[in-house]
Amino acid sequence: MKAIIIGCGIAGPAMALALQKVGVQAVIYEAREAADDAQGAFLGISPNGLNILKEYVALDEVLTDYTPGRIRFFNARNKAIGVIDNAGQLSRYGSETVQVKRGLLNGALRRAAQEAGIPVEFGKRLLSIGQREGTVTVSFADGSIAEGDLLIGCDGIHSAVRRAVFPNAPEPEYTGLLSTGGFTRLDDLTLPADAIRMTFGERGFFGYAVSTSGEIWWFNNIAQATAPRRHELDQSELAYLKGRLTALHKNDPEPIASIIERAHSIEIYPIYDIPFLDQWHQDRVCLIGDAAHATAPHIGQGASLALEDTLVLAQCIRDCAGLQAAFARFQSLRQARVQAIIRQARKVGDTKTVPNRFQQFFRDLLLPFFVRLEARKMDWVYGYRVDWHRKLI
Template sequence: MSSTTRSALVIGGGIGGPVAAMALHRAGIEATVYEAYASTADGVGGGLGLAPNGLAALDVIGVGDLVREIGTPTTDIVLQSWNGKRLGEFGSPPGVESARFVWRADLYRTLYDEAARRGVRTVHGKRLVAARETAGGVTAHFADGTTAEADVLIGADGIRSTVRALIDPDAPRPHYGGLFSFGAPVKDTGLPSTGGKMYMTFGKRAFLGYQVQDDSSGVWFVNLPHPGPMTVAEAARTSAEDWLRVLAAAFTGDRVPAADLLLRTDPGDLLIAGPMENMPRVPAWSRGRMVLIGDAAHAASSSSGQGASLAVESAVQLARCLRDLPHEEAFTAYQDLRRPRVERIIKEAERTNSNKAAGPVGRVLRDLLLPLVMKLNKPEKSAWQTGYRIDWDASVSATPHPDGTRA
């Protein structure tokens, strides 16, 4: 059965929104992005990892290489304890490319510019407040009194999604993971190259990740336990110099290079990434002519290393479904394709978060057991996650195949 969708309103201009619009354009569906903020998000956000599966999904719409150009390859992840003990190492399965570390601001600008080059229109200053459906379409109502109409409305508006609340007023709210995140680039770390590897250290009081390039430049991020959620605006009331001192104190006594990295960080380069959050299971991803993608539907903690990649995958898969099926059937097929995968990844990331915030007894048990777990966790076992590929040319079926898949 062919699709009857010809136009879409994409609410949210972060990462998933522009990708969804470009994927929809490839599917022959006109899409316009509506962004709540009056200006672009240049310089906003910290760093993130783009997994091989996310890069492959970007390849489907022809932007994978643009993103590879702005990213730093991360060949392996090395886990270590506060005392420098190596707990394990893992990387991509054989035959799968390396992940990329990307600054969110660079990824945002790359996708924004490429979408504009392809004719995708992004309208700023449009904060969604309501949506009204008719037999023939959906009308978005914005806070400035304007409206926009299309066949479907796609919520790519993040973990505090307005569209999610419109679909289901009783939808769950974000869950705080007990950690607050910071990061920064460092022009000269004074440290030797990590050889393309990202080191992740379970400190006694905080979690440190860092990678050093051949020229001694590098990046770091810290997950700092905090008893309650704190907004970026609240955190910004504390000076960058004071935060760097707080972070350095959190690694006192740890035999890791946190002190060197923090000492060499320009306070002007400190990025306050915000609280680590995820979403409990969202029961309804769609209603009528409205549907969710990315963090609005399935916000994985940054510990998963998959948040942006899952958003990209969902954007591309939704475009396939709308290309091939009427919107009601397309939304059902989309959920069938996505929900089992994303919820499995989210569950695994929750276990990682608990390890990061472990107490004294938990640290001992973690450091004893993790090496054994890592020995058993061969790279091939992660192929279901990083080796995932979308077959754009395959038709999406209106009914599941006997194995439960649709394409």
């Protein structure tokens, strides 16, 4: 069989490598004109995602620069109010939560796919999808056409595949938060590098960590009731973003202001997730990752869930009698898990909006108990494994 894969982010190359395990040859089509591994900020990958990633690339190729996964929480007066410790993850799960640059992860997976003989074609913006018995056909904006036996939509939260196949599906929902991701160097300051330090500031949420190369990776969440227009924030200038964020955090503890003022790169984007889709597949087309079940980034599971999808879908294609059965089995195996994680991410995101003084008091009082409870509940997330050698049928 030949597979068409739309999207060359994280899920696309991983999906192509997974399909190769079951004898399905794939071609990856990407709307961008060229690869840009410097684009994007950073993301968390937890043990469940790292254990899948090991199937495709050597972790040393990805973890050339990273930050730890331990999290320490502070209030606006710089009082420590909670900690999520990942001690013991390595022995318990086989991997330990880290943050990595998106470009490093994307680049490593793309190169692994290309080295495995999987073609990647850039400048292929999808216009339409046609299906007839035994074949799926894709038309691109450059006038070219691709044909295959199946198509996997790996093109993210604003998926063109989803819109083409499910035109009446719910649109991504704005969660009420904007997020920024930035990079800074403060060589004249020594900052703790043992954890991500997250502060519930007076008017916004701010987190930062020091990477293994000494760079500060940071993010901010801003409560904003109305969603920005699509691409409205894309051209925001660095000086404008610094001014907006400095004003937001002017009363918060150092080194927050210094990190913002001396940043050499900042991105800003709205946070969306997707209302639960009833169907992830139609005939010979199936959605995975953010195209099917985008989650807000508050518990760092988006990339890990997409990586899980790739191996499970390949297993279903290997073991089920036909694509329809494979896609249906895939959704039945994955849907309850991803929906539970999406709900949990929404819950955590709600705590990042700015409460009143009364609510702040109880947040600071109860957060240590809350994070300990949530950490105990994460075992089912982090401990997830795909038994590749087990037959589904």
